[in-house]
Amino acid sequence: MSGGPVLVVTNLDDPTSDLVIAELHGRDIPVVRLDSGDFPATLSVAATIDHEGIAGTLSTPTRTADLTRVRSLYYRRPSGFVFPHLDEQTARFAVMQARYGLGGVLASLPGCRYVNHPHRIADAEFKPSGLAAAAAAGFHVPPTLFTSDPDAARAFVKRHGPAIYKPLSTPLYLVDGVSCTVTVDDVTPEEIDVRVAGTVHLFQHHVDKTADVRVTVIGDHVYCVRIDSDLVDWRTDYSRLRYTVVQPPAGITEALRRYLDAFGLIFGAFDFAVSRDGAWWFLECNPSGQWAWLEPETGLPMVAAMADLLERKAS
Structure with missing residues (x-):
């Protein structure tokens, strides 16, 4: 939708978005940057839906976006909703309302090009869906096991070794207060023990x-x-x-x-x-x-x- 703004939905520390926004500014394309973590302190929404569709605004301290004129939305890596001033139960309720309310509005913009749509992301x-889609698309896919069974894991590694272990997702992981990443690494049958039964793990031919x-x-x-x-x-x-x-x-x-x-x-x-x-x-x-x-x-x-x-x- 020509003339409207680009919404960039990401966290404060995102150098990739910084570069893209600078490029768009150089082209005189209006940009509204926001982070879900800013809601409701410095981000507000007022949206209506009727027989004509969705309308309304998203507002930050410096920008207001008309929801009917957003040309595209770049959905990167926004932080989560947080309500530190509320007790745990009330905060949990507020987070769910924000996720399905504000999140639902962001996912329903008319005529908007999503890069990518948050639901599709x-x-x-x-990872199981991704590997299945890759095989269907015609890619070579290494033999992969998803399991919580230590015996199944040992059998797979013996059959398809050398093998690696990799996390299925990478949430915030702290060691002594320092952010760390669970890395992809080689694994042998001897290293697999009863701890595998604690959750689902991904093992793959190396x-x-x-x-x-x-x-x-x-x-x-x-x-x-x-x-x-x-x-x-x-x-x-x-x-x-x-x-x-x-x-x-x-x-x-x-x-x-x-x-x-x-x-x-x-x-x-x-x-x-x-x-x-x-x-x-x-x-x-x-x-x-x-x-x-x-x-x-x-x-x-x-x-x-x-x-x-x-x-x-x-x-």
Whole structure:
């Protein structure tokens, strides 16, 4: 919808959004940035729905967005709703009302291009769903087990080893008050014990890789970057990475489209492991993943491509 603002829904510390917003400002495109964590202290909503659809406003201390004129919404990584001034039970009630109220309004904007729609993001973040969709799209998918059974886990690792363990999601994890990440790592049958029974775990065949590839799809654009390192999980040490722009093998671009279409996405950050025979093995797709750090490393015009998408320019 030309003339209307772009909504950027993310947390305060998001350098990727900062770059995109700067690009949009340079094009004189109005932007309203907001975070769900700002509600209700510095973010308010007044929306009506009738036979003509949804109307109303979202207001921050410096901007007001007419809900009928929002041209696009960039949904990144907003913080959660918090009500620290309320008792636990009342806060829990308030969080649910905000999630389904404000969240529902943000998900229902007429004529808005979503990058990506928050409901589609939620669907695509389930790793079993992602791997099943990847197999259906035609990607090579490593044998993977989801289990809470230690015997099943040991049997899988013995059969499909070498194997790795990876978290199914990455919530805030603190050790001595310091934020940490549960990393992808190798696992042996001997390391598996009764603690596996405590929840669901993901075990996967460890592809004998020569490199990794990050594929970023932004609308019609597909950017493929080979990442060379000696790491099991390259995200654990960016200083050891080397980047090369590459072209995808035959069939990959079509499979990317099938995967994104299955979830209703127009952006995706895909990770592949490149095996010694050159095959690309699907590992995951993050529907709100990081990508902007690759532009200065490669010269790929990714920020401009995202701004084009949000401005609603043809690719």
